[in-house]
Amino acid sequence: MSLENLILLTGRTINQGVALEGGKTTKENVRAAGICAIDKDDFKKLDSIVGTPVKITTDFGEVVVYSTISEEGPHPGIIFIPMGPWANQLVNPDSQSCGTPTYKGMKAKLEIIQTGKVLDALELIKTLKEA
């Protein structure tokens, strides 16, 4: 199952804040920031259970994260990934010459995947070093 023409937003959550102070290389950080919050009605269309890994693709990259139902809905057509290494695989690095990349509002596609692992922060960043 997949959802297309979504809009991806990123930003701070309190769990992500606690996890980054408590250890960015921990599993706690994956649970806090390696997730995608999906609108309740959109989630029903996926016909899957909370926690199923999903692949998110934008024009700028792709990443596998755990799916969850948004507590801050309804926001049909919008998905939310907390700021951090996972979200940053997908964001638009173009700053339109002001220095600040466009971290919010990318067009995105979401797919349920059968195989695929949610990497932790270090594994994910290591792929950039090797690239």
Place this chain on the structure above:
Amino acid sequence: MVEKKINTVYDVVCPFCGTLCDDLEVDVNIKENLVVEVRNACQIGTKKFFSSNPSPHRYEKPLIKDNGTFKEVSWDEAIDIAADILAKSKRPLLYGFASTECEAQSKGVELAETLGGILDNTASVCHGPTLLAEQDVGVPTSTLGEYKNRADLIIFWGSNPVHAHPRHLGRYSQFVRGYFRKDGRNDRFIIVVDPRNTHTAQIADLHIQVNPNEDYELMNGIRAMLRGVELDAKMISGIPIEKIKELIKILKECKYGVIFFGMGLTQSLAHHRNIDTAICLTRELNDYTKFLITPMRGHYNITGANTVFTWNTGYGYSIDFSRGYPRYNPGEFSSVDLLMRDEIDASLIVASDPASNFPAASVKNLFKHPLISVEPHHTPTSENADIILPAAFAGIECEGTAYRMDHVPIRLRKVKDAPGECLTDREILEKLILKVKEKLGE
């Protein structure tokens, strides 16, 4: 006489977010040098104090990467190698500085000038557009205490303080009782403008669910209607015209309004133009009532970084010293843009984690070149660095000054000693300056 085991430090300032809460109480086990209890802080602030205790995630000795693994070295050796990298580099980037105190930031400026390098802070990826807009159109603003005592209309535009500034609502903007707002929350009207029904929106009086990336249109629509223009549209940015009329009525009729804005404006399309318009809207509302605007700054001392850089160089961020004098050009000298063009050949990261917080494409280029990390605990940046210089937590393990989001400087307190061989950011930068000057023959 019973030996005292626990020392309680009062009025501690929290070094997490720009709200800079200054009423924390921290219990420290004197013998073990451990934080054992934190009172009054939010979840994130509390966690920060506890994470300063020695743990597998904390660096205590300088480390150098040798064949893919870190080995412990002496401070002298680490500083010597780090200074060598910086002195030989043609275009070094010095980045971070938002989560440390002003004295260390000042040393960062000195080092960047000595090296002829590029100096940038984390405003570059968060409120940089705010600084650009303030330079363009000025800013009608005030301190948080004024808002607490007077504001009866609070607007959070593209910001979610329940998550990002957890105690802001209780201390300055929403629930708190003020001199002229004696009934606290009941005396204030709260509006949230956000594409999501955020937890802040869920406890507000009015939620304007704007389409993502369309804040600019909505603000300009409000400005036009405020001037009496009848717009030929049923909706603006997903908001019905009737609802906007209702919003304008509320804006005009308040006694004292304030707009707090966050990343929802600076990191969306139009960037600094969003802030330009928000400031102009605030200015125009002053034709009807008192209205002010304040950015919700993230890191506890990012306002300090902008201030210190400005009084030293004339500019708040994105500064290039390669010609021997400071030049300023966001988009050219800002970190992400430099990295996207693969322009740097070494980097010194102080109290920041760009590997986690920059877009992936720019992180790839950061890792191509030698990377020195001044950092208290394990982060994706430090783990991929070539040299790690272990730092003390400013505001927990050393004193210093920090600027609150409204530019009020507050003295940070020290509650305990740093573990192991950790030095303060200021001491590390001073050592680097001396060594770099020696190598450059100055």
